[in-house]
Amino acid sequence: MSLPGESDTGSGPVLEVEDLSVTFRGRGGLAARALDGVNLAIGAAEIVAVVGESGCGKTTLGRSILGLVRPTSGTIRFRGEPLSYAARALKRYRRDVQLVLQDPTGALNPRHSVYEAVAEGPRVHRLGDEPGRVARSLAQAGLRPPERFLLRYPHELSGGQRQRVVIAGALAVEPKVVVADEPVSSLDASVRGEILALLLRLREQLGLSLLVVTHDLGLAWNIADRIVVMYLGRVVEQGSTEQVLSHPQHPYTRALLSVVPEIEHIPSVVLSGEAPDPSRIPPGCRFHPRCPALADGTAAAAGIADDCRGRELGVLPATGDHLAACHLRPPPLHPPAALRESAG
Amino acid sequence: MAVLELRDVHLTYRTAQGPVPAVRGVDLSVDGGEVLGLAGESGCGKSSLVASVLRLQPRSATVTGQVLVGGENVQTMSWRRLRAVRWGEAAVVFQGALHSLNPIQRIGRQLVEPILLHDSAATPRTAADKVAGLLAQVGLPETHADSYPHQLSGGQKQRVMIALALTCDPQVLIADEPTTALDVMVQAQVLELLVGIARQRGMGVVIISHDLSVLATTCHRVAVMYAGRVVELGPAQELFEHARHPYVRALARAFPTIGEARSRYAPAGLPGDPPFPDRLPSGCPFHPRCADAVDECSSVDVRLRPAGPGRVAACVHVGAGVG
Numbered sequence: 001m002s003l004p005g006e007s008d009t010g011s012g013p014v015l016e017v018e019d020l021s022v023t024f025r026g027r028g029g030l031a032a033r034a035l036d037g038v039n040l041a042i043g044a045a046e047i048v049a050v051v052g053e054s055g056c057g058k059t060t061l062g063r064s065i066l067g068l069v070r071p072t073s074g075t076i077r078f079r080g081e082p083l084s085y086a087a088r089a090l091k092r093y094r095r096d097v098q099l100v101l102q103d104p105t106g107a108l109n110p111r112h113s114v115y116e117a118v119a120e121g122p123r124v125h126r127l128g129d130e131p132g133r134v135a136r137s138l139a140q141a142g143l144r145p146p147e148r149f150l151l152r153y154p155h156e157l158s159g160g161q162r163q164r165v166v167i168a169g170a171l172a173v174e175p176k177v178v179v180a181d182e183p184v185s186s187l188d189a190s191v192r193g194e195i196l197a198l199l200l201r202l203r204e205q206l207g208l209s210l211l212v213v214t215h216d217l218g219l220a221w222n223i224a225d226r227i228v229v230m231y232l233g234r235v236v237e238q239g240s241t242e243q244v245l246s247h248p249q250h251p252y253t254r255a256l257l258s259v260v261p262e263i264e265h266i267p268s269v270v271l272s273g274e275a276p277d278p279s280r281i282p283p284g285c286r287f288h289p290r291c292p293a294l295a296d297g298t299a300a301a302a303g304i305a306d307d308c309r310g311r312e313l314g315v316l317p318a319t320g321d322h323l324a325a326c327h328l329r330p331p332p333l334h335p336p337a338a339l340r341e342s343a344g
Numbered sequence: 345m346a347v348l349e350l351r352d353v354h355l356t357y358r359t360a361q362g363p364v365p366a367v368r369g370v371d372l373s374v375d376g377g378e379v380l381g382l383a384g385e386s387g388c389g390k391s392s393l394v395a396s397v398l399r400l401q402p403r404s405a406t407v408t409g410q411v412l413v414g415g416e417n418v419q420t421m422s423w424r425r426l427r428a429v430r431w432g433e434a435a436v437v438f439q440g441a442l443h444s445l446n447p448i449q450r451i452g453r454q455l456v457e458p459i460l461l462h463d464s465a466a467t468p469r470t471a472a473d474k475v476a477g478l479l480a481q482v483g484l485p486e487t488h489a490d491s492y493p494h495q496l497s498g499g500q501k502q503r504v505m506i507a508l509a510l511t512c513d514p515q516v517l518i519a520d521e522p523t524t525a526l527d528v529m530v531q532a533q534v535l536e537l538l539v540g541i542a543r544q545r546g547m548g549v550v551i552i553s554h555d556l557s558v559l560a561t562t563c564h565r566v567a568v569m570y571a572g573r574v575v576e577l578g579p580a581q582e583l584f585e586h587a588r589h590p591y592v593r594a595l596a597r598a599f600p601t602i603g604e605a606r607s608r609y610a611p612a613g614l615p616g617d618p619p620f621p622d623r624l625p626s627g628c629p630f631h632p633r634c635a636d637a638v639d640e641c642s643s644v645d646v647r648l649r650p651a652g653p654g655r656v657a658a659c660v661h662v663g664a665g666v667g
């Protein structure tokens with residue numbers, strides 16, 4: 001379990017995301033800041049889980065890392081090299097870094113058989129022994145015996161079977177990094193366990209790194225070394241899985257954990273207030289309109305209520321330390337990009 | 345009163361390799377106001393069963409048995425009647441249907457349309473108000489009515505699908521994995537909404553989920569399927585805490601407990617592979633993977649038997665003093 005900056009080869013993190021912002025235009029002319037300054041690093045053979053409210057930017061982060069979304073600002077680096085958007089470089093890069101999409105039904109071409117779906121990657125990258133690779137990947141993903149699935153079309157598969165075809169497709173090119181967006185969300189406990197065990201094994205045997213977006217904190221507990229918590233386009237807390245799950249620092253993380261039935265010790269907190277909207281990011285701490293610590297007077301007692309409402313918080317750096325972006329816990333924060341620029 | 349009743353429902357797909365019996369005799373009923381959970385292994389026939397409720401099975405599938413919505417048999421009714429039932433009486437949130445929203449129409453428009461089409465008393469004004477209310481109830485900011493589907497996140501689309509199913513005030517709502525893309529907090533909000541509507545309006549709800557904690561906390565009763573049949577049915581909490589069928593026990597056990605050292609870096613599964621519907625093992629289809637199997641299990645086709653108050657389970661150990 002290497003922390004970023006101390007990967008197995010000693011050459012720094014495999015994948016780095018620095019100050020990443022993505023702004024979408026549209027939706028009634030309003031600009032939606034889906035990502036608003038995200039720092040993240042993944043070491044070799046490291047498994048990082050990204051959690052956070054629906055709409056907080058997790059898929060946008062994954063798609064940006066794969067070069068499918070051009071960042072408005074910020075940098076993505078693979079093995080120290082900034083991502084190049086030239087077609088050839090991207091093709092090469094996507095052999096090393098694979099994406100498992102959130103919606104398996106949308107990810108599969110309805111006119112492609114299972115064989116064609118899984119063979120696509122190996123064919124594009126000319127990896128040889130296509131039939132063998134396809135069969136192995138399917139079997140690994142729990143579709144056994146593979147012959148029974150090869151000629152089927154997506155509509156002839158159950159939801160969970162489709163999800164496993166997508167996973168098999170990503171693993172078939174033997175990537176170095178997999179960015180997986182809710183990869184086991186439609187699998188029952190028994191199949192889910194098998195896929196997660198497979199990911200752990202690939203990490204051990206091949207040094208696979210994994211960035212896994214999930215709402216399933218049990219999954220994080222099962223496989224992730226670190227957890228990154230996002231809220232409205234920013235990382236608001238990060239740390240080792242143990243630290244974040246047993247000593248959550250940020251009021252949002254605490255609220256999130258309080259409604260997980262598998263964690264019993266925290267009284268349940270229900271967040272009030274309007275659903276967060278990236279086209280209307282609140283000033284000060286972006287969580288303040290819904291923050292239980294501000295609502296119940298904890299912030300006022302600490303003398304920071306005005307800061308919560310009006311003073312911008314810095315962006316968390318991509319380190320392995322347990323950090324939270326909250327005025328209640330003063331961490332060693334970087335000033336946000338905007339402030340740095342205006343300061344020259 | 346039962347708003348949805350399934351009687352000995354079978355669904356078989358015809359394929360080039362021969363028939364695939366995906367659903368093999370399911371009996372279930374859902375009362376108005378009741379929330380029934382449906383769980384089971386990937387590929388055990390849950391979505392196939394759902395398709396039969398609104399006669400949405402593909403043409404390659406044959407359905408037998410009775411599917412009664414509000415007492416009427418869906419499988420034999422006229423197309424005209426079926427169309428009316430599909431919006432007004434029973435609605436389905438399909439698994440992985442996130443891409444089935446019209447990509448070139450704004451969300452608000454897509455939600456308003458069925459109301460105007462199926463409710464003769466509705467005006468554009470009342471329909472728009474209703475849609476605004478529904479979006480707020482599923483936790484979407486109002487600006488999202490103006491969005492196109494590609495501008496929404498996975499969980500936002502999933503909530504639009506739920507709102508869509510509720511537009512015409514159905515008597516029966518079936519939601520197939522409705523919360524896979526939702527974080528725990530939004531998930532709780534959406535499930536509360538469904539339970540609330542069920543209670544207030546006497547709507548019957550079926551929630552399919554692989555997440556047992558969701559079912560245990562949300563549903564009144566839960567049915568668990570294996571290989572095309574219900575293998576255990578009972579009150580939600582009891583069923584997971586004291587499962588009678590070995591498969592259900594294994595399923596409940598495989599669920600990770602956060603904070604427990606034993607499950608850290610140790611995801612639990614179930615040994616063996618799920619059976620293919622067209623090559624089921626003899627006897628109890630679970631016997632090759634079952635830790636409690638005895639000789640009898642490989643030969644006796646065990647059907648559901650009483651397993652305590654309001655409970656049934658299909659295992660030779662049930663009712664025999666064991667289990």
Ligand SMILES: Nc1ncnc2c1ncn2[C@@H]1O[C@H](COP(=O)(O)OP(=O)(O)OP(=O)(O)O)[C@@H](O)[C@H]1O
Nearest residue numbers: 156158159160161357366386387388389390391392
């Ligand atoms: N059109 C089809 N033709 C042939 N077989 C099919 C077809 N559709 C589904 N199947 C098979 O029928 C079985 C039941 O599928 P179904 O989609 O009902 O499962 P499910 O319980 O919903 O699973 P999941 O939890 O993975 O969604 C599976 O083995 C599937 O491969």
Ligand SMILES: Nc1ncnc2c1ncn2[C@@H]1O[C@H](COP(=O)(O)OP(=O)(O)OP(=O)(O)O)[C@@H](O)[C@H]1O
Nearest residue numbers: 024034054055056057058059060495497498499500
């Ligand atoms: N093309 C787009 N145009 C405008 N807004 C967009 C676009 N794509 C995404 N958004 C918005 O950006 C935000 C982040 O979306 P994203 O898909 O990254 O969320 P997510 O964290 O993956 O959510 P979920 O858990 O629901 O999948 C959302 O509020 C979404 O509405």
Ligand code: SF4
Nearest residue numbers: 285288291308326327
């Ligand atoms: S900074 Fe203030 S408003 Fe934000 S999370 Fe911390 S206490 Fe709550």
Ligand SMILES: [Mg+2]
Nearest residue numbers: 059102497498
């Ligand atoms: Mg997403």
Ligand SMILES: [Mg+2]
Nearest residue numbers: 158159391439
């Ligand atoms: Mg299904």
